[in-house]
Amino acid sequence: MFMPNKLEADVLIIGSGLAGLRAAIEAASVDNSIQVVVLTKVHAMRSHSVAYAGGTAAVLYPEEGDSFDLHAFDTVKGSDYLGDQDAIELMVRIAPQEILRLEHWGMPWSRRPDGRIAQRPFGGHSFDRACFAADKTGLYVMQTLYNTTHKYDNIEIFHEWYVTSLLVEDGEFKGVTAIDMKNGEFYAFEAKAGIIATGGAGRLYSFTTYGHSATADGLAMAYRAGIPLKDMEFIQFHPTGLVPQGILISEAARGEGGYLRNNKGERFMKDYAPQKMELAPRDIVSRAMMKEILEGRGFPGPNGLDYVHLDLTHLAEEVIDEKLTEIKMIAIKFGGIDPTKEPIPVRPVAHYTMGGIHTDVYGRTDIRGLFAAGEAACVSVHGANRLGCNSTMECLVYGYLTGKQAAEYVKEKSKSDPSSELILTEERRIFDGILRGGNGEDPYLIKKELQNTMSKYAYVFRDGEGLSEALKRVRELRQRFGTGRVMDKSREFNQNLINVLEIDMMLDVAEVVLVSAIARTESRGAHYRLDYPKRDDVNWLKHTLAYKTVDGPRLEYIPVRITKWPPAERKY
């Protein structure tokens, strides 16, 4: 009889970015008898949170005019009124504590001359409230959190373990199945509580700021376990992706005074957001850029990646050398451009998944014992469009909230074992069905076609016809993918197998994005329909929930929670 390898934890966290590591620290600090495990498919410190440059938003100086209400309102307005206001109010209140905790744990926040934490302007925020550490904020925050996990003997990190499914029975979370990539061993990892913190779905697109690891695994696993994915039609396209690689040129470049120019040298944002100009929210800037490009005022780029210019040449060299060092490095090394002398070629780029695993205001899913936090979750605090510096704030706040709740939950919870049938089915699916058997076309070709399809039809501007064409193609790709074909038959570090499992997950999530986007016949935030160019609060002030069925996603809708700010026209 098949006996799976078994391991146990109290709180099991999937993913080691900001949200995952923050949750681990919080859960471990509640009580040192609680065993906390982090499973991560990369080395923990290499999660893509390291790449964020800009900062983390929080109200630090109310005596200078900022306030929780102002931060919350900016976020609500930025979300195009789709964000849940009770959650937003909760988040902005906790945010300053998180900034200070990090500060106490060693975070090298940039400082004011008096030794307090400095803040800078960021798009869509009406007060300078972005805490930052030069332009390597993400690296330092990740380092601070990863280092701090070492303080706790009750945190164990399993580097390069790939989680393949959630073990859920009777509406209760019981653990996960996972592969230890080093030797290919399959495990059932049993736990009383789980937190999904696996990040977003950016690799659904070919031109993207995300690292290669952002393949939407956690979203697909939750969806397959019966949890709905919420608001997946809302994908943020950041205005300034470096052409052709897609590497992010942080909003800090515009925060420090950078201009966007078309091929006539004009600062075209004057026609779209005369007040905020380059610092309007991302959806608005991205649409403006694409309009310029589509109307012939861009520059021709390779593989159809036409672009506009991000001009920093008028900034003092000290500003670039001291505050934008990483941007300078990226421009020189990857673009072959010295930004003090030449403008940088940029174009809107897939950057953030506003949607995600449906949770309540505290990060709880519909499954008892299972939480989701960070970009993988959709609370929703970002609604239809996220403001810069609010995502990392969400990761910290919801890492804290879910870590704390998970720890409290396991204290009162006795363990219930998952059935071995559930584990065995997953083991057979992967090892008999895919690794030893397996059929279908070249999975890497499928991935490339998937990314090209999404980039073409589900980008900044969308319409019903294009989205339907994309859905047809994605469903064909699903057929052609088969079970997934693996060429590498070895056990040790079988990345080929992992890639196939990832692409399988991406196909599921892409279908949800498209079905949700086709259904939403309005334009709101990052979801802009050329055939329905207006926001429609009468019919669409509601969240999409997509449930998995054998016939594809089934959609339901739930209302937006409004506390203080009734929907109004969004002008910048």
Next chain:
Amino acid sequence: MSVDKEIEVRFKIFRFNPKIEFAPSWQEYKVKVNRSTTVLDALLKIKEEQDPTLAIRYSCRQAVCGSCGMMINDKQMLACFTRVLELGSDVIKVAPLKNYRIIKDLVTDFNELFQKEKQVKPYIIRHDLEELLSPTGTYKQTEDELLRYIQFADCIECGMCNSACPVSATDPLYLGPMILNRAYRFISDPRDLGFEQRLKVIDSEHGCWRCHFAASCSAVCPKGVDPAKAIQLLRRALVKKAILGISSSKKVELIPMEHIKGKLELPRGWR
């Protein structure tokens, strides 16, 4: 931007699965690259279009996650941070980082290094434990104080310094430049009070005195960190303590922030 010309180059790649093979081998691939193709791009092109069995560790592709350190033409380099054509060679030789156990092909085992790192307590050590978890303000830190340690905080743990270090090559117990640098990053932070607690490990025969000052660690660092300098500064701190009998007694001012107070009621369990 003009359309880039593609050039075919040859890659000679180290292949080895120590679990099932007796000895490593070299495999050759031809791949088309242009001006902006990095070594990582080329390796992924090989993996996705020619040979899916090739194992490579990679993630961010923008030189900040530290995954893809490897030997490129016999030098420690990040594959994503090296453009193929800037190497100026017709044949590009790619092998796993030296001084690490090989898991498969270009993928090396970092677990030992990560375990060893814990010995130096790589985190802020303070005695105001309540304040650490429930902050009431910010510790004051001037730009000058920050500059004392920030360079050493730029480490992305790619592990290339340890791979280049001649001492790490011969003494498996040596802490090595990456970990000693990390230790100094905390010791030089005015907020940290853990110097004494780290002494035993740093001031040992496998600690900072073991360094020969070859400085090859600093030469290969892709982020401009200077671990060799960190090790020298660690030694200075130890000597100062031995001679003067004092370690730095640091005092940090807490600037209170009123508005962050307030208790949070969280739900218990499930509805």
